[in-house]
Amino acid sequence: MGEEFGVVGEGDPSMVLLPGWATDGRIFEGVLPGVTAVTTGPLRPEGFSRRLAAFLDRVSRVPVTIVGWSFGGFLAAEFARKYPDRVRRVVLVGIRREYPEREVEEVLRSLSADPGGCLSGFYTRCFYPSQIPAYRRFRGGLQAAYLREMDGGALREGLAYLAGARLSGGTLPACPVAVVHGKDDVIAPFAEAEGVARECGHATFHPLPGAAHAAFLADGFRALIADG
Numbered sequence: 001m002g003e004e005f006g007v008v009g010e011g012d013p014s015m016v017l018l019p020g021w022a023t024d025g026r027i028f029e030g031v032l033p034g035v036t037a038v039t040t041g042p043l044r045p046e047g048f049s050r051r052l053a054a055f056l057d058r059v060s061r062v063p064v065t066i067v068g069w070s071f072g073g074f075l076a077a078e079f080a081r082k083y084p085d086r087v088r089r090v091v092l093v094g095i096r097r098e099y100p101e102r103e104v105e106e107v108l109r110s111l112s113a114d115p116g117g118c119l120s121g122f123y124t125r126c127f128y129p130s131q132i133p134a135y136r137r138f139r140g141g142l143q144a145a146y147l148r149e150m151d152g153g154a155l156r157e158g159l160a161y162l163a164g165a166r167l168s169g170g171t172l173p174a175c176p177v178a179v180v181h182g183k184d185d186v187i188a189p190f191a192e193a194e195g196v197a198r199e200c201g202h203a204t205f206h207p208l209p210g211a212a213h214a215a216f217l218a219d220g221f222r223a224l225i226a227d228g
């Protein structure tokens with residue numbers, strides 16, 4: 001994607017889809033057929049909320065639902081806090097309270113030593129152990145594009161943001177919030193996400209059996225979004 005933001009579908013977008021680290025809006029292709037949504041390139045966190053608000057000023061006349069996956073979940077919550085009149089609902093998928101500094105440093109070292117191996121290993125963990133068919137489709141298609149196109153500066157900028165990002169019941173936005181989490185997620189601990197939702201009086205928690213970190217690609221996610 002050449003531009004930072006784009007719209008998929010016809011008419012005013014009703015959703016904004018924010019991807020995780022080392023991915024972009026293409027990861028959501030086919031997830032919500034018939035839904036007009038704003039998608040993004042690789043996330044650049046510095047000034048992100050301001051740029052998204054300016055884009056929505058041009059393309060949307062109604063409040064939107066923001067779906068944020070993993071890294072995108074931090075930015076989704078941040079945007080909804082800063083621009084509450086723009087947001088109807090927030091859906092957070094595969095979130096953590098925070099990423100420990102040592103984990104971020106390990107990824108940085110791995111990225112510097114072997115970028116392709118680092119990213120390939122990360123992508124595998126997004127799908128394992130229970131979303132193997134989805135992983136095979138990803139590996140046979142989009143993964144090659146990501147390994148070829150991902151910008152090292154953007155990846156490091158994302159990791160620097162994650163080193164300081166925090167989520168808790170008290171930092172969730174005031175609008176309705178749904179926290180969705182795969183029961184088999186090996187990247188973001190299930191109990192962490194459940195705890196964040198429990199701390200917030202207006203958040204709901206939705207475990208997805210048989211889903212790993214890429215829970216938005218699992219059975220049941222589409223129905224959950226439609227119910228909102």
